[in-house]
Amino acid sequence: MTDLERRYSRLVRWFYPAAYHRERGTEIVGTYLELAGPDQRRPAVADIADLAAGGFREHVRAAGATALVPGLRLAGALAMITLAAIAAAGVVAEVADPRAGWHARAIGPYSMINIAVWVSWLLAVAVHAITPGRRTRLALAAALSVTAAVVPLADYRPPLYMLVPQAVLGLVALAAGRQPRLIRAAPALAAAATITYMGSLLWHGDPWDPVWFYISAADEFLPLTAITLLLTTLLLATALATRGDLRGGWTLLALITPIGLLVLHPLTAVITSTAANVPNPTWSSMAAVAIALTLLPLLLLALAAPFRRRPATPRPTCPTCGGHLPEADHRP
Numbered sequence: 001m002t003d004l005e006r007r008y009s010r011l012v013r014w015f016y017p018a019a020y021h022r023e024r025g026t027e028i029v030g031t032y033l034e035l036a037g038p039d040q041r042r043p044a045v046a047d048i049a050d051l052a053a054g055g056f057r058e059h060v061r062a063a064g065a066t067a068l069v070p071g072l073r074l075a076g077a078l079a080m081i082t083l084a085a086i087a088a089a090g091v092v093a094e095v096a097d098p099r100a101g102w103h104a105r106a107i108g109p110y111s112m113i114n115i116a117v118w119v120s121w122l123l124a125v126a127v128h129a130i131t132p133g134r135r136t137r138l139a140l141a142a143a144l145s146v147t148a149a150v151v152p153l154a155d156y157r158p159p160l161y162m163l164v165p166q167a168v169l170g171l172v173a174l175a176a177g178r179q180p181r182l183i184r185a186a187p188a189l190a191a192a193a194t195i196t197y198m199g200s201l202l203w204h205g206d207p208w209d210p211v212w213f214y215i216s217a218a219d220e221f222l223p224l225t226a227i228t229l230l231l232t233t234l235l236l237a238t239a240l241a242t243r244g245d246l247r248g249g250w251t252l253l254a255l256i257t258p259i260g261l262l263v264l265h266p267l268t269a270v271i272t273s274t275a276a277n278v279p280n281p282t283w284s285s286m287a288a289v290a291i292a293l294t295l296l297p298l299l300l301l302a303l304a305a306p307f308r309r310r311p312a313t314p315r316p317t318c319p320t321c322g323g324h325l326p327e328a329d330h331r332p
Helices: 003-015 018-035 045-063 068-095 109-130 134-156 160-173 181-203 210-217 221-241 247-262 264-275 283-307
Strands: none
Touching (some): 003 018, 068 109, 160 221, 160 264, 247 264
């Protein structure tokens, strides 16, 4: 066995379910070896990505994916509601003058950058409420593009611990598809409720500045949003499971990463203070935790695969009459 063949075989073992690897592993490795160049020593990056995607599909099939698509649609609807609330909070924080209730402050160029990010998400919510489907996906893609475009601006845009979970929620929201009109209206209602609540805080003299809002969001607003999303998902999953509907499990699996990213700052602080006695998380430690949260659904899926429901062994039939034989007649 060559080094290249050994490396491809190792990747197949890593990514694919054990049963699938035993049955088709040699065939898969042989296919990649046939396509490899004469001087190739290591698997190409594209091949690794292709193997990872194929392994993910097989793990999904092994776990029983009949409720996958409905579960993803439900996850998309919940993600849309959550990102609407976050975007609405960002808009209020940027435009509301803390000294004069709803009177607009003088908006500088950097505030306009922040407002553009949050407004792009609210526009996607509005499009979803009016015309779901392809136009909603285009609006979400535009909001994702705006969010990605402001990342290099460093000190002049919202912090990454808000932008990253917002972007991941946007990716999950792409799966929402066509929903009933009442469900499509829920994100807009969540945005309106958030604006009303934050406006009431301003009206009663609880001032803030955008900078302080973003700082406090890491340990207050975002964790509260994550807890609300988690509890809602768990309640829905439990209610659906009582009726034999398993889509709630797929919904929870799809939302684990964005829920974790919403509590990235306090979660990393807990991990680093426990493991290394460092109470304030660094960017590198938060990046490591974010990567772990991204890989968590794949790990849970791989762990769930061995416990999937296996089909029952069919009872032998009588070769003469075709009827099922009694249990006592086909003991091993």
